[in-house]
Structure formats: structure tokens, C-alpha cells
Amino acid sequence: MRLADKVTIITGAAHGMGEAMARLFAREGAHVFVADVLDEEGEAVAAAIRADGGHAEYLHLDVSREDDWASAIGIVVGRHGRLDVLVNNAGISGAVPDRLDVAHFDRMMAVNARGTFLGVKYAVTEMQRTGGGSIVNFSSISGLIGQPFVHMGYNAAKAGIHILSKSAAVQYGRDGIRVNSVHPGLMPPMRSSVTSADPAVREQTIAAIPLGRAGRADEAAYAALFLASDEASYVTGAEIVVDGGFTAA
Ligand SMILES: NC(=O)c1ccc[n+]([C@@H]2O[C@H](COP(=O)([O-])OP(=O)(O)OC[C@H]3O[C@@H](n4cnc5c(N)ncnc54)[C@H](O)[C@@H]3O)[C@@H](O)[C@H]2O)c1
Structure with missing residues (x-):
């Protein structure tokens, strides 16, 4: 098994790609903490x-x-003595009609960017203590390119996650901690998305995807599985784009 006995936290795992990862990682032997706000x-x-x-x-x-991170890490380490893998996947969508809404910019930063930073902060402290681990951060193609229907705050937060991941990789590599990012393209719509759930928008986007279709949640999950596992033992500060070739075109 590819993640045998790895103590793993996956945020945003009640739905979507997080749920797909929770199921896949568990099948590969991980002990998975399904973390979310949807109890x-x-x-x-x-x-x-x-x-x-x-x-x-x-x-x-x-x-x-x-304070939620402090108590969550306390529970995980209290029960298992360590944290091997953290997947910072939780997020809220930037596919909203009012793309100049300031409150939405702040929400993007609070959940997507700050949430990832806090996860890294609490994970590295534990991983340093036990000799290492793997952190996988969910960015997006929105962290790499500009897009017509996405709130700029989402792009800014996801680009922040991209470079935050590289910086963490540089700062904690000597502690045996690997940090990488995953950049999905058009996937099943997020719970919080409005415009990217519109069939007309999806059709228009699919027309520009070389593989000619949207991605499936498990296709992003397999990229994260590789990065989480020891198969990626010499991979850090890297990004895996899972977008059917959209950003290559
Ligand atoms: N769906 C896409 O097209 C797409 C594309 C690129 C990147 N992404 C990114 O991939 C990740 C997963 O997206 P998804 O499509 O599975 O979304 P989703 O909406 O299906 O699932 C996101 C999960 O995060 C949880 N969540 C939201 N806010 C939270 C918070 N403050 N604390 C803890 N959990 C919280 C939600 O409850 C939900 O279960 C996100 O970071 C998203 O930005 C999604």
C-alpha cells in the first residue's frame, strides 16, 4: 500500500476532491482525519x-x-503521536457574479490563503519533531493564469498558495518536510461556485481543454497521492497541474 500507516489530515474532506482523497488515501493504508466544517x-x-x-x-x-488548528493537531498527535501527511484542500470558490466585491476578496484570503498558511504552520511544528512529512497544498490553474469569470481574490489566494508552498519547501527541506502544490483545472463545480457551475461557462471552457472534457475528482486525488507518498521522496517545491492540458494550450 502506498500510504501504509501514514497519519493524514485532509481538510475540506466532506465533499469533492477532499472526499475523493480521503477514500483513496484510506484504501492505500493511511489513517485519515476527514477535516471540515460540514460535520x-x-x-x-x-x-x-x-x-x-x-x-x-x-x-x-x-x-x-x-484555535481550530491548535485543537485539531492536538487531537491527532494525542491519538497517534505524529502527523505524517497534511493535505490543505479546503477552499471556497471565486466563481461568483460580483467579481469586484471586497468582502469576497477578504473571504478568499481568510479561507484559501490564511487557511493554508495556518495548516503549514501547525504541521511543520509537529513534522519537525518527528523527522519529516509531506504537505500537499491545493492551489488551482487560477494560481497560474488570469481567467475571465473568476474573482481576482481567488487568483491572488491560489497564486499565494503556489509560492507559499515553494517557500515552505525551501525553509523546511532540511527538516525532512516536503511541500508541493496541486493545480486542478475544470473539475466538478465546488459547492460554493456560481458561475463555473453554469453549463454555458463549462461548455466554453471545455472547448479550450486539449483533452476535451472536465476532470474527475479522483484524477486530482491521484496526483496528491503521489506527492503524499514516499514515491515522491525527492520531490519538493514542485507543482502538478491536473487540467487536461488547458494551461499548455
Ligand atoms: N472544483 C474545481 O473546479 C477546482 C479547480 C481548481 C482548484 N480547486 C480547489 O480544489 C480544492 C477542493 O475543491 P472542490 O472542488 O473539492 O470543492 P468543494 O466545494 O466540493 O469542497 C470543498 C470543501 O471544503 C470545505 N470548506 C470550505 N470552507 C472551509 C473551512 N473554512 N474550513 C474547513 N473546510 C472548509 C467545504 O465544506 C467542502 O467540503 C479547493 O481548494 C478548490 O479551490 C477546485
């Missing part, structure tokens, strides 16, 4: 993993709150 859905994901014979527990964690 009922998150508990259900953890229960489904256990019913399939995997190891999973639900953890309430609002990634934008430092």
Missing part, C-alpha cells in the same frame, strides 16, 4: 471509509481559525 457530511465520509475496512475519523476544523 454531518464529514462524519458520513469517515463512517463510509470505516465500513469499507479503512481507518478514518472526522475532525471539525475551520481552516481559517487558528
Whole structure:
């Protein structure tokens, strides 16, 4: 198994790509903490993993709150003595109609950017203590290119996650901590997305994707699985783009 006994936190794991990763990582032997603010859905994901014979527990964690991170890490380390893998996946969408809304810019920063920073902060402290680990941060193609229908705050937050990941890789490499980013393209719409859930917008975007279709949640999950696993032992400060060739065109 590719993640045998790895103690893992996946944020935003009650739905979407986070849920796909929780199920995949558990099948690969990880002990998965399904972290989210959606308690009922998150508990259900953890229960489904256990019913399939995997190891999973639900953890309430609002990634934008430092006190939530402190208690979540305390629970994980208290139960297992260590944290091997953190996937900073939780996020809210920038695909909203009012692309100049200032409050939305602040929300993008609070959840997507600050949430990722806080995760890195609390994970590196534990990983330094135990000799290393792997952190996988979910950015987006929105962190690499400009887009017509996305709030600039989302682009700014996702670009921030991209370079934050490289900086963390540089600063904590000597501690055996690897930090990489995943950049999905057009995937099933996020719960919080409005404009990218519009069939007309999706059709227009798909027309520009070399593979000619949207991606599936498990296709991003497999990229994260590689980065989380020891197969990627010499990979840090890198990015994997999972976009069907959109940004290559
Ligand atoms: N869907 C896409 O097209 C797409 C494309 C590129 C990147 N991404 C990124 O991939 C990641 C996963 O996206 P998804 O499509 O699975 O989204 P999703 O909306 O399906 O799932 C996101 C999860 O994050 C949780 N979440 C939101 N705010 C939170 C908070 N403050 N604390 C903890 N959990 C919180 C939600 O409850 C939800 O379960 C996000 O970071 C997103 O920005 C998505």
C-alpha cells in the first residue's frame, strides 16, 4: 500500500476532491482525519471509509481559525503521536457574479490563503519533531493564469498558495518536510461556485481543454497521492497541474 500507516489530515474532506482523497488515501493504508466544517457530511465520509475496512475519523476544523488548528493537531498527535501527511484542500470558490466585491476578496484570503498558511504552520511544528512529512497544498490553474469569470481574490489566494508552498519547501527541506502544490483545472463545480457551475461557462471552457472534457475528482486525488507518498521522496517545491492540458494550450 502506498500510504501504509501514514497519519493524514485532509481538510475540506466532506465533499469533492477532499472526499475523493480521503477514500483513496484510506484504501492505500493511511489513517485519515476527514477535516471540515460540514460535520454531518464529514462524519458520513469517515463512517463510509470505516465500513469499507479503512481507518478514518472526522475532525471539525475551520481552516481559517487558528484555535481550530491548535485543537485539531492536538487531537491527532494525542491519538497517534505524529502527523505524517497534511493535505490543505479546503477552499471556497471565486466563481461568483460580483467579481469586484471586497468582502469576497477578504473571504478568499481568510479561507484559501490564511487557511493554508495556518495548516503549514501547525504541521511543520509537529513534522519537525518527528523527522519529516509531506504537505500537499491545493492551489488551482487560477494560481497560474488570469481567467475571465473568476474573482481576482481567488487568483491572488491560489497564486499565494503556489509560492507559499515553494517557500515552505525551501525553509523546511532540511527538516525532512516536503511541500508541493496541486493545480486542478475544470473539475466538478465546488459547492460554493456560481458561475463555473453554469453549463454555458463549462461548455466554453471545455472547448479550450486539449483533452476535451472536465476532470474527475479522483484524477486530482491521484496526483496528491503521489506527492503524499514516499514515491515522491525527492520531490519538493514542485507543482502538478491536473487540467487536461488547458494551461499548455
Ligand atoms: N472544483 C474545481 O473546479 C477546482 C479547480 C481548481 C482548484 N480547486 C480547489 O480544489 C480544492 C477542493 O475543491 P472542490 O472542488 O473539492 O470543492 P468543494 O466545494 O466540493 O469542497 C470543498 C470543501 O471544503 C470545505 N470548506 C470550505 N470552507 C472551509 C473551512 N473554512 N474550513 C474547513 N473546510 C472548509 C467545504 O465544506 C467542502 O467540503 C479547493 O481548494 C478548490 O479551490 C477546485
